[in-house]
Amino acid sequence: MDPLKREQRLEQLRTMIHELANGNFSHRIPLGNQSDDIESFGLMLNLLAEELGSFFVHPGSFGERDIEDPYSLILYTDLNITAVNSVFLKLLNHPKETTIGQPIKQFLHSSSFHNLKKQFKNPYKRKKKPLVVKLLITLTPHYSLPIDCWGYCHILQTSETSLYFIRGLPIVIHSPQSVHTTSTAHPSFRSDTVLQYQADIQKIRAVHQYILEHLHESLPNTLALSRLFHINENKLKKGFKELYQITIFKLHLEKRLDQAMVMIKNTPTSLKVVAHSLGFKSFPHFSKVFKDKFEYPPSHFRNR
Incomplete structure (x- = not known):
């Protein structure tokens, strides 16, 4: 294929990705009769635009329609950031030049990234289409406090590549006290603390992440949670309160x-x-x- 024509077709894909990231679901890529990955991706992006256009007016959708100032980003197969909107950059407190092309892992809490990868894999095992995944993620902005966000991701996949379109809103910004107590550094424990070991802290953080992922349903009791995460029930209750200054169910x-x-x-x-x-x-x-x-x-x- 003529290199110039190939570059023009790739530019159409890039333009479409940026239009989607900015919330324009009416844009379309003109398709020809080529049988290659560029044509396949163009078709998939057009289908995504159609799906998103109907998704936002569907009354049972998670994110629904008319969301005010949502953050948007698009990830490529390797989970590197391909496109973002200004709201996402503002949440990250990071310039676009050093955000595009970077792995999303760089901007997420480690447990949040682990769960993101897990959620992206599960839909393919169930073989359900269209693939829409509900998300709860924790952003780690530059020189700022972590931010919990809800959102949803539309997943597109060709034979060799995947595209993840994520859109949503922040829920809450962590307090300075919670950021201090959840730091990855070893804390200076009081003599009466129940959290003497880093392993216990990691288990309690896992319980915290579990809570964020189950906001749509009732939680098990503390005994069941302690067994699920292999930690003493009393240590779980007191340690959680010590780490986050709030009880599990509160x-x-x-x-x-x-x-x-x-x-x-x-x-x-x-x-x-x-x-x-x-x-x-x-x-x-x-x-x-x-x-x-x-x-x-x-x-x-x-x-x-």
Whole structure:
């Protein structure tokens, strides 16, 4: 193939990727009759644009439509960042020049990256299409506090390559105290601390990540959690409170309510669907605990 024509076709792919990252789902790549990977990727990107266009108006979607200022990024097969929007760069507090082409692992908490890879593999085992994966990730911005984010990822795959389109919103920024206590460095323990070993800290961090991944359902009791993560129940309860300054079930509730607030403010999802999607057994219970935290019922923020 003429090298100039090949470069022009590759530029069309790059343009399409940037349009998707910026939320333009009406852009299309003109297709010909070539039988190569460039043509296959062009077709897949066009299908992704069609899927995204319908996804955002589907009432049962996780991210829904009309999301206000979402972050967006696209990852290539090797999980390197191919394209981002300005919101994602602002969250990272990082310039575009040193973000594009870098591995996403560089900007995620280690346990968050591990779970991201695991979630990307699972859909292919189930062979479900279209592939839409719900995400909970923790960004580690440059010279700033970690940020928990929810989102969803559309996965495209040809015979040799994959493309991951991720879009969502931040949930909560960690406090300076929690950042200090969850540092990877060895902490200076008090004499009365229950966390004497780094292995215990890693297990409790794993429980924390488990909580973030199960905001849509009730948690097992502490005995079941302790057995699941191979840690003494008393050490789990006291160590978790020491590490995060909050109990396990209080954190689970707080995170669910924070995510509910994001969905209420930024999506048209009905309040009952929000409550159900986050595992609350009844809307009256959801409304009560929501009001306890935010001083007003959910409808107050939806109306505004």
